Amino acid sequence: MLGLLDDVHVLELTNSLAGAFGAKLLADQGAQALKIEPPGRGDAARHEPPSIGGEPHPDRSSLFLAFNTNKRGITLDVTTPTGRNLLLRLLARRDVLIESFPPGHLDKLGLGYEVLRQANPRLIMTSITPFGQTGPYCHYRSSDLIAQAVGGFLYTTGRTNGPPMGTALEQTAIIAARNAAIAIMAALLHQRVSGEGQHIDVSVMEAVVSTPPNFIHQYSFTGAIAGRGFGDQTVMDGMHLTTSDHAVTLTTAGTGGNPMETWATFLDEPRLLDAKFSTRQGRARHWEELLALLQGKLAHWKAHDFMKAAMDQRLVVGVVQSPEEVVHCPHLAERGSFVTLDHADAGTLQYPGAGFLIDGTNPAHGGRAAPRLGEHNVEVYGGEFGLSTEALAVLRAAGVV
Amino acid sequence: MVQQAILNGIRVLSLEQVHVLPWGTAFLADFGAEVIRVESPDHMNDRRSGPFPDNAPGDEWWNEGGTFAYWARNKQSLCLDVTHPLGKEAFLKLVARSDIVTDNFRPGTTRRLGLDHDSLVAVKPDIITLSCTAYGHTGPWRAYGARARTVDAACGLSYLTGYTGGPALRASSNYMDHTGGLNIAYALLLALYQRRKTGQGMRIDLSMYETGVSCIGPAILEAQRGIARPRLGTAHLWQAPHNVYPCQGTDRWITIAVATDDEWQCLCTAMGTPAWAVDRRFDTVLGRWQHRQELDAHLCQWTATHNDQELMHVLQAHGVPAGAVLTAPDLVANPHLRERAYLEVFTNDNAPRVGPRVYAGRPFRKSPEPPIPLRLVSALGQHNLQILQEVAALSALDIQQLIDAGVLATQPPETDKPALGASSYQARGEGTQGDPHYQEAIRSLSPQLQEG
Numbered sequence: 010m011l012g013l014l015d016d017v018h019v020l021e022l023t024n025s026l027a028g029a030f031g032a033k034l035l036a037d038q039g040a041q042a043l044k045i046e047p048p049g050r051g052d053a054a055r056h057e058p059p060s061i062g063g064e065p066h067p068d069r070s071s072l073f074l075a076f077n078t079n080k081r082g083i084t085l086d087v088t089t090p091t092g093r094n095l096l097l098r099l100l101a102r103r104d105v106l107i108e109s110f111p112p113g114h115l116d117k118l119g120l121g122y123e124v125l126r127q128a129n130p131r132l133i134m135t136s137i138t139p140f141g142q143t144g145p146y147c148h149y150r151s152s153d154l155i156a157q158a159v160g161g162f163l164y165t166t167g168r169t170n171g172p173p174m175g176t177a178l179e180q181t182a183i184i185a186a187r188n189a190a191i192a193i194m195a196a197l198l199h200q201r202v203s204g205e206g207q208h209i210d211v212s213v214m215e216a217v218v219s220t221p222p223n224f225i226h227q228y229s230f231t232g233a234i235a236g237r238g239f240g241d242q243t244v245m246d247g248m249h250l251t252t253s254d255h256a257v258t259l260t261t262a263g264t265g266g267n268p269m270e271t272w273a274t275f276l277d278e279p280r281l282l283d284a285k286f287s288t289r290q291g292r293a294r295h296w297e298e299l300l301a302l303l304q305g306k307l308a309h310w311k312a313h314d315f316m317k318a319a320m321d322q323r324l325v326v327g328v329v330q331s332p333e334e335v336v337h338c339p340h341l342a343e344r345g346s347f348v349t350l351d352h353a354d355a356g357t358l359q360y361p362g363a364g365f366l367i368d369g370t371n372p373a374h375g376g377r378a379a380p381r382l383g384e385h386n387v388e389v390y391g392g393e394f395g396l397s398t399e400a401l402a403v404l405r406a407a408g409v410v
Numbered sequence: 411m412v413q414q415a416i417l418n419g420i421r422v423l424s425l426e427q428v429h430v431l432p433w434g435t436a437f438l439a440d441f442g443a444e445v446i447r448v449e450s451p452d453h454m455n456d457r458r459s460g461p462f463p464d465n466a467p468g469d470e471w472w473n474e475g476g477t478f479a480y481w482a483r484n485k486q487s488l489c490l491d492v493t494h495p496l497g498k499e500a501f502l503k504l505v506a507r508s509d510i511v512t513d514n515f516r517p518g519t520t521r522r523l524g525l526d527h528d529s530l531v532a533v534k535p536d537i538i539t540l541s542c543t544a545y546g547h548t549g550p551w552r553a554y555g556a557r558a559r560t561v562d563a564a565c566g567l568s569y570l571t572g573y574t575g576g577p578a579l580r581a582s583s584n585y586m587d588h589t590g591g592l593n594i595a596y597a598l599l600l601a602l603y604q605r606r607k608t609g610q611g612m613r614i615d616l617s618m619y620e621t622g623v624s625c626i627g628p629a630i631l632e633a634q635r636g637i638a639r640p641r642l643g644t645a646h647l648w649q650a651p652h653n654v655y656p657c658q659g660t661d662r663w664i665t666i667a668v669a670t671d672d673e674w675q676c677l678c679t680a681m682g683t684p685a686w687a688v689d690r691r692f693d694t695v696l697g698r699w700q701h702r703q704e705l706d707a708h709l710c711q712w713t714a715t716h717n718d719q720e721l722m723h724v725l726q727a728h729g730v731p732a733g734a735v736l737t738a739p740d741l742v743a744n745p746h747l748r749e750r751a752y753l754e755v756f757t758n759d760n761a762p763r764v765g766p767r768v769y770a771g772r773p774f775r776k777s778p779e780p781p782i783p784l785r786l787v788s789a790l791g792q793h794n795l796q797i798l799q800e801v802a803a804l805s806a807l808d809i810q811q812l813i814d815a816g817v818l819a820t821q822p823p824e825t826d827k828p829a830l831g832a833s834s835y836q837a838r839g840e841g842t843q844g845d846p847h848y849q850e851a852i853r854s855l856s857p858q859l860q861e862g
Contacts, residue, residue, distance in 0.1 A: 013604045038600055058647050059637050071637070075627030122777075141775075146746040149726045152667040154644055154652065155733035163644070163654065163665065163735050166582050167573070173654050173663055173735050175644050176582045177570035180589075183625050185773065187592035192774040194599035195441050199416045201606060208777040215752050215773035218741055220588045223461075225753065226476040228738035229768035230461040232848035235738060236661075239559075240580025247559040247580050249568070256578060258568075260557045320554040327560025329578055332633035335566045335623055340549040346620050347630075358631050364593045364621030366546065367601075368613050 010079075011372035012039030017197060018103045021045065021080065022087065022096075024052055025109035026153075026179050027137045027213055029076040030186035032107050035193065036079035037363055037373045043099070043389065044077060044380060048084040048408055051382040052077075061355040068354045068381045072179070078350065078360055079373075082380025083389050084410050091409045093118060097128055098394065104200065105133045105193055112142045122208045132206040133196040137189050141212030151213065156181035160217020161224060169238030185216040242296040245272070246289075250303055255312035255328055259303075262325035275319065276306040345371050352378035386410055415442025420602065421801070423448055423504055424485070425492070425513040425525075428455050429558070429587035430618060431542045432481040434594025435512060439484035440772065443510075446797060447482060448501065449489045449790060451819040456481065457790065458828050463764055467828045472790050472821065474761040479787045480769050483756075488798075489791030489819045490812075493523060497817040501525070503802040506533045509605075510598060512540045516555060517547040527613040536611040538601040542594055546617035556618055558586040565622025570629055572641035589625055590618045648695070650702035651677075654735060655710050657718035663735035664718045666709065666725065673730055674698065680728035681712055742768055742851050750775075755856045756785035760792065766856045791820035 014035055019042040021032035029044075029052070036042035046052045054076060055067035062069055086092040097120075100106060106125065108115065115121050122134050136142055139151030146159075157163040157175045167174030189211045196207050218225070224235040240247050245268060249256040261268035273281035280302055285291045292299055307315065312328045319326045330338070336359060341347060347359035348371065355378065362371045390396045390410065404410040420443040424435045432447075439445040457472040468474055488504075491497040502525075505511060511530055513520055520526040520541065527539045541547060544556030562568045562581040571581040597614050605611060623630065629639050644665065646652035652667045668674050671694065678687045686708045691697040698705055713721060718734040725732035736744065747753055752771045758764040798804045798812070812818050845851075 013600050016607070034596065059632060059639075061631055061635050061637075071628040071631045075631055140746065141750055144746040144749040146726075149733075150729070150731035151733065152652075152669075152731055154646070154654075154665045154667050155731055158654070158663075158665040158733040158735045161736055161738065161741055162582065163663075164737050166571075166580075167643075168579070171573065172656075173644065174571070174573055174579065175654075176585065177567060177641070178626050178629060178639075180567075180582075180585065180625060184589065184592070187589065187596060188773050191437055191592065191595045191599060192776065194596060194603060195416045196776065198599065198603060198606070201603075210775040210777070212750070212752075212773050215747070215750075215771065218747070218752070219770040219773055220585065223477050223480060224738045225741060225770045226480050226767055227461050228742065228845070228848060229852050230463055230476040230764075231465050232845040233461070234845055235583070239583045249563075249578060249580065256563075258559055258563045258580070260560060262557055263555055316554075320551075323555065325555040325557055325560055327556070327563035329563045329568050330566055331569045332566040332626060332629040332639070335564075335626075336630060336633050340545060340551040341620070341623070343549040344546055344617075344620070346623070355631075358634055361624040361627050361630055362620060363597075364590075364624045365540075365597050365614050365616035366548075367615075369548070369615070 010039050010375045011367055011370065013372065014038045014040035017041065017105065019043070019105040019107065020099060020103045021107045023107055023109040023137070025137065026054060026072070026076060026182035027185040027189070027211075028107045028109040029054065030183055031135070031137060031189040031193070032080060033076055033078055034186060034190040034363075035105070037376070040105075042080040043385075044080045044082045045085050045087070045096070046082060046382060048086055048383075048410060051084065055382065061358070066354060074352065074355055074358070074379045075360065077379035079376045080380055081385040081389065082383065083386050084383040086409050087120070088118060089409055091404070091407065093120060095409070096120065100125060100132060101129050103129070104131060104197065105135060107135045107137065107189070109137045112136070112138060112147045126206065130206060131200055131204060133193060133200060133209065134206070135189055135193055135209040135211065137185055137211040137213065139213045141215065142210040146214070153179050153181050156213045156217055159214050160220070162217050162220065165224065165235050165237060165239070167237045168241045169236070171237070173237065181213055181217050184220050185211055185213040188216045242293055244296050244299045244303060245292055248300075249329055250300070250307055252307045252310045252312045252315055255330070257307065257312050257315055257329065258327045260325045263323045271324065275322065275324065276303070278302055278306050345374070348373045348376065350376060350378040353381065383410070417441040417443035417602075420444065420510070421508040422446065422510040422512065423501070423508050425511075425515065427453055427514060429481065429584065430590040431512055431514040431594060432456060433587060433591025434542070434598065435485065436481055436483060436591075437595035438598060445485040446504070446793070447485045447487050447788070448492065449487055450491060451489060451790065451822045454822060460828065462828070468761070468763055470761060470789075470821075471827055473787070474758070474764050476767060479756075479758055479764075479767070482788065484784075484786050485788060486786075486793040486797065487788035487791055488793055490794070491817045491819075492525065494815060494817045496812055496815050498524065500798060500802055500804065500812060500817075502533050503804070504797070505530050505537065507801055508534065508537070509602070510538045510540065512542070512594075512598070514542040517541070517543050517552045531611070536605060536609060538598070538605060538611045538614070540594060540598055540601070540614040540616060542590065542616045542618070544617065545619045547615045551619075558584040558618075561586040561590075561618045561622050564619055566626050566629060567622060570626065570639055570641065573643040574641065574645050576641060576643070578641065586618055586622050590616075590621045593621045645702070648699055650698040651705050651709050653706050653709075655706070655713040657713050657716055657721060657734075659717070662718045664713055664721050665733045665735065667731045668698070669731070671695065676729040677725070680725050680730055684712070739845050739848065739851060742855060748855070753855065754785070755852075758787040760787055760789035766852065768852055768855055789820070790822075791818065794818050794820065
């Protein structure tokens with residue numbers, strides 16, 4: 010690993026996907042990340058299907074594996090006085106705490122920001138919760154679906170005449186996590202200069218609202234209410250069209266402002282030059298006719314051949330690839346985009362990198378797969394704390410660890 | 411601009427266009443960095459794209475657009491032709507006094523212009539560069555361009571997205587620009603952190619495609635073991651009821667996501683325990699999941715008689731996870747967001763006819779809170795002279811030379827005004843409806859936020 014953050018110590022106490030992904034973003038850049046899970050079942054994500062390799066198993070959930078790379082893991086019941094005491098000792102050496110309890114919960118345990126700040130003034134406490142620490146909804150319950158709904162994402166995805174559809178695979182957690190990582194990095198730069206920590210309040214709802222395409226200011230400039238249909242009548246611009254194998258999606262980019270002339274030439278379909286298709290509004294009005302013309306031509310192409318031919322002429326198109334095709338994508342292989350990690354139960358797998366190379370290298374190469382439940386209890390409690398085997402046995406027997 | 415903010419003293423030169431990179435550098439501007447947009451009057455997609463007040467571009471339309479204001483806020487504008495030898499020379503003088511240079515040209519462009527990482531290191535040894543491209547600077551697809559929607563497709567997210575049992579559908583509107591922009595901001599802050607430690611810059615090659623792949627990690631792992639993740643729309647792999655349900659009114663909906671037996675009992679109580687719900691099949695997680703279609707059909711009938719937002723509060727008060735499907739006007743009026751002062755209202759000093767408008771804010775708050783930033787919306791080339799004099803240390807004579815050579819600009823070369831209603835939002839088909847009373851909603855928000 011490049012280890013850009015190898016002098017940053019992070020404690021993750023979240024039990025939420027947003028918190029887990031936020032800590033992962035830091036851990037994948039070398040931060041010393043320690044994940045605390047409740048004894049027994051551990052993080053809820055451990056129990057989400059599917060499991061990698063056969064029977065359901067808490068160490069093999071694909072969601073847990075993907076969201077927890079490069080962390081060490083321990084178990085600790087922070088709701089007990091003994092657990093609270095151990096947590097405070099752990100926090101004394103940390104730069105960052107990421108937590109996602111309901112607002113006020115840590116205060117009740119005597120672990121609110123003021124207490125933690127007294128114990129460690131450098132601590133950057135980051136609370137990632139569905140609605141934030143304040144406001145009338147702050148105690149409301151949520152989920153990925155609900156976050157998409159209240160954040161405006163759901164209303165704007167799906168077919169024009171269908172119900173709201175949503176986007177797959179926990180993107181609301183990822184958006185919140187990326188925002189949290191940005192806020193944490195800014196806070197770290199500040200901490201390294203001033204020695205001061207801070208409390209960061211991240212709201213998943215707000216992270217989602219800041220994500221759809223400009224729909225708040227679009228409304229405030231024109232009164233237009235963005236709705237669904239970004240993918241079903243926009244034939245030249247985002248709709249999925251079929252070829253002889255995979256679906257593809259076209260754009261009007263790279264056509265020098267003459268999209269229909271360019272595409273008519275490329276596809277050898279002069280009927281695309283009809284004046285009724287010349288404007289965006291016209292293409293929307295006559296979308297079914299336009300679709301039929303394009304499908305007639307695209308049916309003769311294989312998707313990847315089509316992509317190469319079009320992209321070589323600087324047109325901009327996309328192939329709708331399955332995750333399996335992505336795993337085997339020659340482009341990603343040549344860039345060293347995936348990171349190979351071994352896991353005792355899940356085996357050797359390719360994991361996505363950070364999305365960028367630094368000086369030509371994937372910064373996340375090397376590193377470790379997600380921790381098994383309590384995998385580093387002995388290493389942390391014994392090594393870092395110097396607890397004896399007997400002492401650890403006491404904590405285990407009491408259900409604290 | 412921002413006073414005593416975290417990135418005061420950091421200077422960023424950004425050769426940025428359209429969405430993804432401007433979104434990334436906007437975070438640095440908000441944190442107090444001096445972000446200089448290096449613009450070309452010939453490539454103004456972001457200034458052209460509107461939206462304009464009531465869809466009517468004014469005489470100086472290039473300074474009026476809402477999307478431009480949102481993505482370029484707090485950045486300075488230098489309208490300099492870096493492809494001209496004199497423009498390039500001035501640009502390199504700026505590089506020598508900058509910390510970060512970013513671009514989102516296609517790979518190869520900066521090398522052709524002599525502005526690639528190695529050329530910049532020659533004038534500023536510890537420079538940080540970030541180039542954001544569709545597929546990255548290496549690999550067989552490196553020359554290919556992208557839009558957010560083609561990356562949604564390529565990275566696997568669209569494949570996973572669709573109604574239950576239906577075909578793949580476009581995942582979202584421009585999600586890849588946003589998640590990519592967030593990744594840009596993160597990478598740049600990492601680089602600044604590293605430079606503090608080591609004194610060294612770096613070259614960041616960020617690809618939208620790979621950022622997209624990093625958003626679907628679980629599916630990437632599953633694919634290697636032959637596990638196919640089904641498209642589920644608003645349904646769930648094991649929870650029921652978990653869906654979107656119609657409410658009173660046109661196109662009004664609520665989401666309900668029940669995971670546990672307790673939450674199911676809470677929902678029954680909230681509904682007044684109707685006869686259909688007193689059914690042993692629905693008592694258990696497994697039973698509800700097995701009979702989820704029947705369950706959804708009953709729930710639809712119940713939700714359809716309720717107002718979505720009122721129902722959300724009733725259900726949440728009973729401990730049931732529920733959320734109304736909110737629209738832009740709902741969010742502008744939303745009491746929770748108002749109490750948290752999430753939305754921002756600002757004017758555009760360079761386009762008085764725009765007046766105060768509402769924009770989405772930042773989803774994080776810090777304590778202690780940094781000073782509230784002013785919102786600068788730069789006019790095209792507004793900072794040409796200031797930057798060239800104060801940063802590049804050019805003389806009046808040097809600057810006159812640039813003006814004479816046509817290297818500087820403050821307006822587009824010809825008045826190719828966008829047509830009335832031509833902003834990209836207007837042509838997205840039937841999915842866009844209008845609210846004739848929107849200005850009242852904005853007025854109701856403006857005083858409140860301006861006081862705050």
